[in-house]
Amino acid sequence: xxxxxxxxxxxxxxxxxxxxxxxxxxxxxxxxxxxxxxxxxxxxxxxxxxxxxxxxxxxxxxxxxxxxxxxxxxxxxxxxxxxxxxxxxxxxxxxxxxxxxxxxxxxxxxxxxxxxxxxxxxxxxxxxxxxxxxxxxxxx
Numbered sequence: 001x002x003x004x005x006x007x008x009x010x011x012x013x014x015x016x017x018x019x020x021x022x023x024x025x026x027x028x029x030x031x032x033x034x035x036x037x038x039x040x041x042x043x044x045x046x047x048x049x050x051x052x053x054x055x056x057x058x059x060x061x062x063x064x065x066x067x068x069x070x071x072x073x074x075x076x077x078x079x080x081x082x083x084x085x086x087x088x089x090x091x092x093x094x095x096x097x098x099x100x101x102x103x104x105x106x107x108x109x110x111x112x113x114x115x116x117x118x119x120x121x122x123x124x125x126x127x128x129x130x131x132x133x134x135x136x137x138x139x140x
Contacts, residue, residue: 006046013039080134087130094123 017035069077102116 006043006050009039009043009046013043076137076140080137083130083137084134085130087133088127091124091127091130094126095120098123 013036016039017033098119102120105116106113
């Protein structure tokens with residue numbers, strides 16, 4: 001149930017701001033930015049609630065002493081943590097340099113804002129790829 005709500009919110013976070021931007025036709029897009037922020041925090045809240053709900057039975061089972069982690073499962077979690085952490089650090093380094101260059105380019109010509117945001121978003125994608133890989137590792 002919660003996973004379906006999370007999926008609906010993820011789709012809505014893309015569709016609703018795009019539709020609002022098309023309907024208003026505003027060039028500033030403050031409404032779209034506000035909608036993206038609201039949808040981001042709602043997806044984050046649902047994801048946290050879902051992960052806490054899934055973790056409670058695992059903690060209860062581990063506390064009873066009947067379940068333990070094997071070496072393979074422990075290495076799986078270490079690999080997932082490394083892929084998320086290192087890709088986050090790499091994405092942060094990439095975003096810092098590309099965002100600084102984008103701000104410098106926009107100070108000379110304001111019309112290239114969309115083009116510069118693409119490079120910043122590509123640098124952010126590095127962290128998302130690491131997160132996807134860690135989810136794939138944990139789900140196996």
